[in-house]
Amino acid sequence: MTGLAPKARINNRRELILDASAALFVEKGFVSTSTRDIARATGMLPGSLYYHFASKEDLLVAVFQEGVQRISEGVDVALATAGPDPWVRLQSACEAHLAMLLGASNYAHVVIRTLPSDVPDAEKTLVGLRREYEARFTALCDALPLPLQVDRSVLRLMLIGAMNHTPVWFRKGRDTPAGLARKFIGNVRGAQACADASVEANFEEDRG
Amino acid sequence: MTGLAPKARINNRRELILDASAALFVEKGFVSTSTRDIARATGMLPGSLYYHFASKEDLLVAVFQEGVQRISEGVDVALATAGPDPWVRLQSACEAHLAMLLGASNYAHVVIRTLPSDVPDAEKTLVGLRREYEARFTALCDALPLPLQVDRSVLRLMLIGAMNHTPVWFRKGRDTPAGLARKFIGNVRGAQACADASVEANFEEDRG
DNA sequence: ACAATAACCAAGCAATCGTTTGCTTAGTTA
C-alpha cells in the first residue's frame, strides 16, 4: 500500500483551480489574489482548496511549473522544425515564446509576471525553474555567428528582457508574436544584416 | 490666512518616510510592504504615517513621482552634454537610465518595479507619469538614422524592456551601467555598425 | 451491500491588514 498517487475520480477539479489561479495571478498578481478569490472563481469554498494544495504558495508553484512546461514545449516544438540557421532558430524560439506569453495561456504569463522575490519561501524553486527554461536561449545565442567582441550573455538578457516586457504594451491586432519576433531579431542582427540583408523577406510572411 | 503650505519645522520626517518606503517597495514590493513595516523602519508608529500621507497608495504615488523626477533629471543632464550624434545621445540616455536604476537610488527602481495594475486606484496616475518620462526615448529613437522599414516604436520598447529587466540579473562589479548601455546600443546599431564600425571605440572607455 | 476514500462544505481560528480616533508633546508665533 504505497498508494501515493490518488486514483483519478471523474471530475478532478485540480485543473480548474489551476486555471482560475493562473488567470487571477495574471490579472491581480499573486500577493493581491486571495484564496477566497480563487475559491469564488472555481465555485468552491476557500477551505476546499486545501484538499488539493497544501498552501497558497504551493498553488503558485504548481501554476508556475505548468507555465514553464508549456512555454518550454512551445519553444521546443518550434525549434524542432526550424532548420539549421542560427538566426532563424533564435527567431523561431522568440516567436514561440511571445506566442505563449501574449496568447491565451495565462500560465506562461504567470511565469514572467511573478517576481520570485515576492514569494520568499518559494523563491529558489521559481528561479531554478526559470533558469532551466532560459538555458535554451543561452544555447541559441551561443550558436550565433557573431563577432568576438559581442557579449552573447548580454544579448540574450536583452532579448529576454524585451520579450518579457511585451505584455505591458502589446495590443492584439496591431502586432503579432511572429511580427514582433521578426522585428526583435532584425534589430539585433546587426552586422549580419549588411551581408545577407533581404534574403528571408519571404520567410517572414508565411507565418503568424 | 490662506495658509496651505505647512511651515517648515526643523525635522521634517516626510523625506525619511519616503526613503524608507522606497527601500521597502524595492525589496518586497508595494503590496507586500505593510504600513507597519514602514513605520518600524522610520521609528514611528503606524498611525503616525497618516499625518504625512492620506493613504498607503498616496505614499506610493509620492515615491513614484520622486522616482520619475530623479530618473528624468538624470537623463536630461546626460543629454545636455551628449553632443549631436543621435546614437551617442541614445546611448547616453540609456546609460543614465541604467545608472539610476542600478545605482543607489531606490526611487527609480520603484518606478520600474511597481506594476501599475497592482494598484488599481492609482493606476492611471502611475502610467501617466511613466509615459511622460518615456517620451524622451520616443524622441531619441525617432531621431535615429535608420532604414525606413525599421519600426522605431518597437526598437524603443525593446530597449526599455531590456533596460528595465537589468535589475533582475545585474551584478555590481561584473558590469557597469555605462558598459551595459554601450553593449545594448551596440547590439541594435545594426546596419550602421557596418559603415562606421570602430569609430568610437575610445569614446566608450572614458566613462563609467 | 459495504467499507473505503476522494472531494467538498460549514464554520471559524489567529494573525495581519489599512486606517481612525482621542490625546499629548514640542515648538512657533503673537
Add this chain to the structure above:
DNA sequence: TAACTAAGCAAACGATTGCTTGGTTATTGT
C-alpha cells in the same frame, strides 16, 4: 505668557488574510 499648530503616540477599529478542523456527501472497488 497665551494661543496655535506641527508632529506623533497609544490604542483600537472592522475587515481581510491564509489556513485548520470536523463533519458530510458521493463515488469507488470488492
